[in-house]
Amino acid sequence: MLKTIILGLSFSLTIFAAQAQETLTELKKQTCQDFTNVDIRKLRSKETINLCQFTNKPLLIVNTASNCGFTPQFKDLEALYKQYQNKGLMILGFPSDDFFQEENDEEATAKVCFVNYGVTFPMFATSEVRGSNANVIFKHLNEKTSSPNWNFYKYLVSADRETIIRFNSRVKPSSEELINAIENVLALN
Secondary structure, three states, X not given: OHHHHXXXXXXXXXXXXXXXXXXXXXXXXXXXXXXXXXXXEEOOOOOEEEHHHHOOOOEEEEEEOOOOOOOOHHHHHHHHHHHHHHHOOEEEEEEOOOOOOOOOOHHHHHHHHHXXXXXOOOEXXXXXXXXXXXXXXXXXXXXXXXXXXXXXXXXXXXXXXXXXXXXXXXXXXXXXXXXXHHHHHHHHO
């Protein structure tokens, strides 16, 4: 009898915790009314995340590719992430084959990102970043600035989502130009 009561309480608490988490997620979505209110599938995963979880944080959004001359920028992007993550900066990577330099399967893309370069910032499933089929994040970025002309374009988005600064592939993540822009955006936070 006691065992049945304990199992019943345990089951009820599990359901309550799941419902509370669902309610919290829904509240976050309701308070986030910008272009980041979207669920995007993580790289080589069935899991999706809603980018509203990064509300009130500046974003550095990068279109990436595994077989590009700029691919080694992953190393400096990871260093930036480690340096500025605790100050609020989120880096988000969007692999794309728009320039025909991405792997054909996500396992190979994930290996380049996570194994070869040790990336710990969020990476998402391969998607288009240009044209009418661009993912919803890049549709917004493209409307506000312009489409990336190559891999490893970087878009620095302010925490209030009002300012977007675009950097081309040649601007290294470790460049003074990008670091100054990041520090300026963080100072506004």
